[in-house]
Amino acid sequence: MAKKLFSRTSPFIFMRKKESFNRGIQRLYVLAFLLFFFSLSMANEKRIVCPGNENIEQLIDQATSLNKNGKNKEALELFQKANDLAKAAGCEKGELNATKNIMLIYSDGYDYKKALEASNRARYLALNQKDYKALSTLYNKRAILHENLGLYDESIKEYEAALRYANMISENDERHYQASLVYYNMAPYYQGRSDQKVLYSLEKSREEILQVDDKSKDIPLDQKIDMLISVNMNLGIHYRDSRNKGRNIDKSEFYFMEALKQMGLLKGKIDLDTKIDLYQALQEFYQEKKNYKKAIEYGENMLAMEKSNSMPYNRRVGYMVLAKSYLAIGENSTSQKYLDLFSKLNDSINSVEKEAVEVPVKKMISEAKVSGDKKIKTMAVVSFVILLLITGVMLIYRRRSNKIIHKKYEDLIAKIHFKNEEDRLEQPISEKNSKIKTSVTITDETLKALLFKLEKFENSEKYLRKDLSLTWMANNLATNTKYLSEVIKVERNHNFTSYINELRMNYIIKKLYENPMYREYKIAYLAEECGYATPRVFVNAFKQQTGFTPSYFVEQLKVSV
CATH class of the missing domain: 1.25.40.10 (Tetratricopeptide repeat domain)
Structure with a gap:
């Protein structure tokens, strides 16, 4: 069962077989903490975990059922009871089974400290039994816990340990499957750090899962196919990502078709x-x-x-x-x-x-709360007084700034009103004076051709591309970056970034003014519509261009237009 690392309002959605926090600044995405591969390994435990002690087995079964139904607190109590009985009976297999489940429940409750403590005991028990499959699974989980805590150096060490133990598993198919899982989970760890390592991890995961025999006694075919679909899907997403330097739509489509082909093999069983x-x-x-x-x-x-x-x-x-x-x-x-x-x-x-x-x-x-409640209350009172003072100053400032902002809004509306007339009176590019002074030697013919292409580019809306760069634009206009940068600087009075920002802002302002439907969209949608990776960058660009936020502009349009 594939889980998502991101459900971004950005173009890259990474499917992952584990839970994780978005480690970026913008937003947290809460995911399911019951790991597919971890719960699967527990489901495959031998039926008799503690020979001669059926109570332990029954407690674990009851707790597992409660946990599946969302009754985590009751499940935790039974797992702990089973754990105590197994420890007293000297049954390490039963204790390991119960401890792994306890670790998952703590993780599900965001108590990473207790989850790691439980994993330490489980790791000790697995080492005693030389259970390399359990060790690989546990280190996978520990890597996730460290990653959630922001301990990325520790996290990658845990992934490396998980891979090391996976390679020690004696059964060939189980070894390849566990290695595939580790590589699969390492891919999103590298996301945002190294596109090459993301791709390497996914390709290694695919290579490992393909080595699992279709008729394996250890890994059911549907389990193998599910993993293969997820890997191919993520390779498709990786090559589709507009931020990826190795973006390749043909390869993206190839891997998506591979995933669909694999899905067809199982039909209703997927x-x-x-x-x-x-x-x-x-x-x-x-x-x-x-x-x-x-x-x-x-x-x-x-x-x-x-x-x-x-x-x-x-x-x-x-x-x-x-x-x-x-x-x-x-x-x-x-x-x-x-x-x-x-x-x-x-x-x-x-x-x-x-x-x-x-x-x-x-x-x-x-x-962390101790006997310092009085200090906290005193600090709260002082903070409240300071907050009142700041609020008063801010109210005065806001009244003044609102007048300035509204004047800027009125100026922008007036500019929009007269733009059609200005466009009508403006000469075509072929009649404009193309003799501009540049610090780069450009022939008149080349300059005239480049200005003509630049105007066509401005009318094409290609500036809305998310992967737009000076190099891409120069190639698209059949020129070089030096010529293009100089012409934008002299003729448009901008550097490349501010030039593109102005084009995008003019585009979205026109859409908002002319199409009431756009005024109902969220800021995240407007940002994506005009080519920005994040709403924050879009808002900053809009405010720099107009002097006010897009939200203010929309509110005023709804009232006055």
Whole structure:
């Protein structure tokens, strides 16, 4: 069952068979903490964990059932009771089984400290039994826990240990499968650090899983195929990512088709979560390729399947992509329907995420709380007084700045009103004076041709590309970066970045002014619409260009236009 590392409003959604926090600054995504591969390894435990002591086995079975039904507290009590009985009976297999489950429950409750403590005992027990499969699984889990705590150096050491123990497993198919899992989980660890290592990890994961025999006694065929689908899917996502220097749409499509081919081998037996993840990835892929019909087909099918599995992150992305796809084919009412569903679900997810973040924070505060309550109260009173003073100053400042901002808004509206007339009176590029003074020697003919291409570029909306760079633009205009940079500097009075920002801002301002539907979109959507990777960069660019935020502009348009 593939799990997501990111459900970004960015183009790269990495599917992962484990839980993780987004280690970036922007946003936290709360994921399922019950690891597919870890729970699977526990499911495959031998039926008799403690020969001669059926009570331990029954307790573990009952606790497992409770945990599956979301009753974590009750499950934890039974696992701890089973653990105590197994320890007293000297049954290390039973103790290891119970301890691994205890570790997972603590992890699910964001108590990483206790989860790591439990993993230490489990690791000791697995070493005693020379259970290399369990050791590989445990080190995988420990790597995740360290990563969630921001201890990235420790995390990669744990991954390396997990791989080392995976390679010590005597059964060939089990060895290849466990190694594939480790490489698979290492890929998102490297995301944002090294595209090459992400690709290497995924390719190694694919190489290992392909070596598992289809008729293996240790690894069921559906388990192998599920893993292979997930790896191929992630390779497709990797090559689709607009931020990836090695972006290759043909390779992306190849791996997506491989994933679909593997899914066809199992037909109805494929894990539904994996199928949902793949359909969502294909939906985004075809939307980026502007094949809106296929994007809508995969998106609608994905939502139909998701109803029975409740995967809100998939649903959120599905709503947004469908809104874009229907808008692109002119079905505005359907687009608006999905946009409304996206907004409602997004607000709900953000609320849940905020609450989830507060859980570990509150625990940390309660653990650290001692007899210093009076000091805290005193500090709170002082802070409140300071806050009142600051608020008063801010109110005065805001009243003054609001007048300035509104004047800038009125100036912008006036500029928009007169723009059509200015465009009508403006001479075509061929009649303009192209004799400009540059610090680079450019012939008149070359300069005139480049200015003509530049104007065509400005009218083409290619400046909305997320992977736009000076090098790409120079190649697209059949010139070199030196000429292009100099002409933008002298003729447009900008450097490359500010030039592109101005084009994008003019584009989105026009859309907001002329199309009321755009005023209903979230800032994240507007940012993506005009080529920005994050809403923050978009807001900063908008404010730098206009003197006020896009939210203010939208609010004023709703009232006055």
